[in-house]
Amino acid sequence: xxxxxxxxxxxxxxxxxxxxxxxxxxxxIVFLQEDNELPIADSAWGDxxxxxxxxxVNTGISDLAHQHDHYLHGIPKRED
Numbered sequence: 001x002x003x004x005x006x007x008x009x010x011x012x013x014x015x016x017x018x019x020x021x022x023x024x025x026x027x028x029i030v031f032l033q034e035d036n037e038l039p040i041a042d043s044a045w046g047d048x049x050x051x052x053x054x055x056x057v058n059t060g061i062s063d064l065a066h067q068h069d070h071y072l073h074g075i076p077k078r079e080d
Contacts, residue, residue: 004016004019013029066078
């Protein structure tokens with residue numbers, strides 16, 4: 001992933017350096033706070049959400065969270 005700085009002016013993003021891209025290439029534009037720093041919390045939550053998405057596994061078990069003791073420890077399923 002490439003990051004480049006620029007300025008938003010009159011509805012247009014003006015990059016601070018030329019970029020070799022191709023027509024139709026997707027881009028992501030993130031507006032920074034006035035002090036040009038992302039809050040640590042926003043960055044950390046974004047990293048955490050990305051990690052969760054990368055690590056999720058489809059087990060096919062619809063009650064895994066509710067019945068975790070049954071699946072982890074072999075105790076009978078809860079009725080509640």
